[in-house]
Amino acid sequence: MRASNHDEPGVRYHLAMPPAPPEPHDASPQPGEGRGARWFALGSLAVCLAGAAAYLGFQSAGAAREAAVLRLSVAMSGRIQQAQVSLQNYLNTDRAEYLQDHRAALGAFTQAADALDAACAAIEAPDRTARDALRSLDALLKEWRSGFASTAASLPRSGGRRTKYLQKGGGARYAIEIGATLDNFTNRLDSALNAARGRLRVRRVFALLATVLGLAGFLGAGAVYLRQRQAFMDYLRARSARLEALAHYADRLHHLASTDQAAKLLAAAVGRHAARAAVLLADPDGGGLRIAAAAGDLSPGSDAAAVLTDAGVCPVLRTGHRFVVHDPAQVPPCDCAVGASRAEGYACLPLLAQGRTAGLVTWTTPSGQALGTTDIDRVEELGRVTSLALTTFVSLEGARHEAVTDQLTGVSNRRFLDSYLATQFRAALRAERPLGVLMLDLDRFKSFNDTNGHPAGDALLRAAARMAAASVREGDLVARYGGEEFVVVLPDAERPAALEIAERIRSSIESMRVDGLPALKVPVATVSIGLAMAPGDGRTVQALVRAADEALYRAKEQGRNRIVAASEP
Secondary structure, rough: OOOOOOOOOOOOOOOOOOOOOOOOOOOOOOOOOOOHHEEEEEEEEHHHHHHHHHHHHHHHHHHHHHHHHHHHHHHHHHHHHHHHHHHHHHHHHHHHHHHHHHHHHHHHHHHHHHHHHHHHHHHOOOOOHHHHHHHHHHHHHHHHHHHHHHEEEHHHHHHHHHHHHHHOOHHHHHHEEEEEEHHHHHHHHHHHHHHHHHHHHHHHHHHHHHHHHHHHHHHHHHHHHHHHHHHHHHHHHHHHHHHHHHHHHHHHHHOOOOOHHHHHHOOOOOOOOOOOEEEEEEEEOOOOEEEEEEEEOOOOOOHHHOOOOOOOOOOOHHHOOOOEOOOOOOOOOOOOOHHHHOOOOOOOOOOEEOEEEEEEEEEEOOOOOOOOHHHHHHHHHHHHHHHHHHHHHHHHHHHHHHHOOOOOOOOEEEHHHHHHHHHHHHHHHHHHHOEEEEEEEOOHHHHHHHHOOOOHHHHHHHHHHHHHHHHHHOOOEEEEEEEEEEEEEEEOOOOOHHHHHHHHHHHHOOOOOOOOOOOOOOOOOEEEEEEEOOOOOOOOOHHHHHHHHHHHHHHHHHOOEEEEOOOOO
């Protein structure tokens, strides 16, 4: 049987990996980009700016309206005084220019009163007291103009009657009433201005409060947004680092050529963050799971010696899902040999290939350290990438095994024998080491095949191949040469050792029983063996094989069921 460490000479197997590893999977929630906080910050900033604009608007508009009211009030009072003085001058002198001044002052008063009325409407409270006082003043002036002025004008200026009327009569009375009404208007206007100032202060306070609250909301939301953004950037950087690590891991897998190499790489990657780790792979012979690679604190008798032979005891193999034990005191470990010795938390994750569980990875965190979700996700990502490689390796190894294995007997075929023997022959010559070649032929096989049928002959060939493979050393090669002939290559075997191996093969075939043929007597078959040793029996591969074949022919001639060497020592 060909040893596991012998690859086919001259053939290089290259793993075709996918261009990129799969995306990492996070069980923990992904941090947001802070969109909500960003929009809240922008809204708060808008409120802050609106409040500041309203505060400045209230401030400037209130000051402008108050200045306009005061200016119009002073102008109106001046026009009243000008109208009074010009009328009295006209009545005293009868000069027409004073009458024109009087009329111009009254016209200016009317314009100032209308403008003041509009300004008061903008600042006054709903009680309209200042505007009512303004209308009373206007009515009094009209009465003064129609009553006092016409009465004074009808009196003769001579004799002092007009002067007396102006100084003590209606003139004095109207002057007092106009002054009182003007004072009342001024007081009410002051009250209206004070009330307007109070309302303006309240509006400014609310505007200032909105500005402060908007600014506080903007700063708070901005801080939250920056924190969330930083957390999101940290998440992206961590995710990028994980992707880069996965890409590097996948690139290393790309240069491997077997499942065992992939298992060693995975165990080393997991073991860097674990107290101990092991990768178990399915045995090609169907004997369960074997420890393909291990890392960390492993001791004989625990994980290093554990082999799962019963898939029913392993929850990972039963379900195809991961099995995690955070605290063995609360959740007992599984009953398999891998988990039985665990005193701390551990996890087992499946390795899937071609739709089936091809193995599992198990690890334990250092003592006192909790088994975190991040660690599990990281190992699961490595496991998924490794599973992709295992799928390729399983297909590759299956194809390679079929290419170098005889389909009937399960030993190596003629194609692999030729290349392997050539490689070993060159190595033996170069290192001046011995090399033995055994040529085996089942005795009277054609007669057995004709008598018992081809299925029985096939069963006999399979049984003989198993006996030969079980009789050789680790590293020796058993191959089917053709028909009922087999060749055994014995690297580094001296003549006595080669003869001893040949005898073990002969005796085991002589005493074997063939499954499915219980009626046959023992021995079912015998074998003749020819031995040739390099370099004494041949300086080329062809010469060495020919020497072994000639020795086999002599064994047949000497009575079969025996061993004959090509040359004597």
